[in-house]
Amino acid sequence: MSKLTGKIAVVTGGSSGIGLATAKRFVAEGAKVAITGRNQKALDEATRELGPSAIGVQGDVSSVQDLDRIFKTVGAQLGKVDALVINAGVYVLGPVAEFTEAQFDKVSDINFKGAFFSVQKALPVLKDGASIVLISSTVNGKGIPNHAAYSATKAAVRSLARSFSADLLSRNIRVNSLAPGPVDTPVFTTVTSNADEAKAMAAAMGDFAPVKRLGRPEEIAAAALFLVSDESAFMLGTEILVDGGVRDL
Numbered sequence: 001m002s003k004l005t006g007k008i009a010v011v012t013g014g015s016s017g018i019g020l021a022t023a024k025r026f027v028a029e030g031a032k033v034a035i036t037g038r039n040q041k042a043l044d045e046a047t048r049e050l051g052p053s054a055i056g057v058q059g060d061v062s063s064v065q066d067l068d069r070i071f072k073t074v075g076a077q078l079g080k081v082d083a084l085v086i087n088a089g090v091y092v093l094g095p096v097a098e099f100t101e102a103q104f105d106k107v108s109d110i111n112f113k114g115a116f117f118s119v120q121k122a123l124p125v126l127k128d129g130a131s132i133v134l135i136s137s138t139v140n141g142k143g144i145p146n147h148a149a150y151s152a153t154k155a156a157v158r159s160l161a162r163s164f165s166a167d168l169l170s171r172n173i174r175v176n177s178l179a180p181g182p183v184d185t186p187v188f189t190t191v192t193s194n195a196d197e198a199k200a201m202a203a204a205m206g207d208f209a210p211v212k213r214l215g216r217p218e219e220i221a222a223a224a225l226f227l228v229s230d231e232s233a234f235m236l237g238t239e240i241l242v243d244g245g246v247r248d249l
Ligand SMILES: NC(=O)c1ccc[n+]([C@@H]2O[C@H](COP(=O)([O-])OP(=O)(O)OC[C@H]3O[C@@H](n4cnc5c(N)ncnc54)[C@H](OP(=O)(O)O)[C@@H]3O)[C@@H](O)[C@H]2O)c1
Pocket: 012, 013, 014, 015, 016, 017, 018, 019, 036, 037, 038, 039, 040, 042, 059, 060, 061, 062, 087, 088, 089, 090, 091, 110, 135, 136, 137, 138, 179, 180, 181, 182, 183, 184, 185, 186, 187, 190
């Protein structure tokens, strides 16, 4: 039997990269999956690619009103949720001396506030015993130039896994954090000005990892599957690194 037969899952930011690979794996394992994202066209394409077991619900995770609507829609269309992957996030880089308030607000509102209120608004439609995975980043435990604000948002997310697990113990809802290293997704195009620069940055990030390559989104999806499945039933409030050795080598 597949690992998620009969289960309902939500993957925020499921229209691209790690989120889309995770949604694909969950569908392959028998789940019905709702994905979210801001861009309706990208969401429609991803939903089509995922097939009849998936629905797309448009919305911005930095808007609490959108999150409220998203999870009400999921509850109405799919029912109570077993697995929630809080993956929507943005990569905003810059040196502390030049980082603007607008950049700071953007990365905080999407990565930190978005994660916090995604969980809060999901609570009414989560089953008791559900599993929540917060996508963090290995950089939450390292000092890297230009990463101060981004890494801090991911440290906040890692912290939420502990505190949310404590808050939700009575409902037997487990919350864990999954920290990828550099992964081959479209994210590098969002912090560079053209395709050549994005390719060069991706190559440099792969080289930065001790394994000398980028991770594949499917390698992160495999860890997400483990964390939402009963295989990880004794794990809560902790962090799994899937980072090609970046943190520890
Ligand atoms: N790739 C890496 O090397 C890496 C490493 C460590 C951690 N991560 C983390 O992994 C997660 C996924 O990254 P990725 O590389 O797969 O990025 P990606 O390919 O750029 O995908 C990001 C996804 O998040 C959605 N999203 C972004 N802002 C949103 C918002 N305000 N509201 C709703 N959805 C939003 C995007 O859709 P729309 O743009 O249409 O909204 C898209 O579906 C992020 O949290 C990232 O920080 C990535």
